[in-house]
Amino acid sequence: MLDEAIAEMFGVLADPTRIRILDALSGGEQRVCDLAATVGISESAMSHQLRLLRTARLVRVRRDGRHAFYALDDHHVIDLLRDARTHAAEIGGRR
Amino acid sequence: MLDEAIAEMFGVLADPTRIRILDALSGGEQRVCDLAATVGISESAMSHQLRLLRTARLVRVRRDGRHAFYALDDHHVIDLLRDARTHAAEIGGRR
């Protein structure tokens, strides 16, 4: 049953757009519109993606007036991305 | 461009069946038919899944006669699963 939860969280990470969003957030919190510009998708699409990331607890929101600042939720996200990068780099090197 | 590769590898991990396969393999190498029985899917489906895992370099094969023994490819796979489990457990605890 935990496998289901783990697969679900990997599923949220299984999209290049969302990886780019998390990359962008690794430098610190950012507003939705700035993230959209950085990543290169519409603000609507960004909102949809952020909802997924929020639901999966990969990011968290801090609201201030009419802005919403998103940030990485905890250190495990960083660890996961680092391990994934290391593995991907090794695969790439071996190929 | 690396984001694409990373997302692709997360995509391979984004399925409970494949997580169960990797779990099963964390105890050591296993034949296709045994894996199928353990995980509870047909041998055909298992073959398809193993091809995905093999292509993603998450598992490797050792062939011996008419059997094929599959095993986890490298330590990064273990690390990824461990981090994912830790994160998932924390989320579960917080919910």
Add this chain to the structure above:
DNA sequence: TTGACATATGAACATATGCTCATATATCAA
């Protein structure tokens, strides 16, 4: 070689996913 077993793969189908478009909600400035 023949027949049985182990694994691999292609086609097809049903479901899931990410985007766009339209619209809703909320906050601030004038």
Add this chain to the structure above:
DNA sequence: TTGATATATGAGCATATGTTCATATGTCAA
């Protein structure tokens, strides 16, 4: 309050994904 801006969300569409069924390939025993 009114208009502008920032974010959120529902519906719909096109594509991707996991399974089954059928079939192919390969190995061993008789």
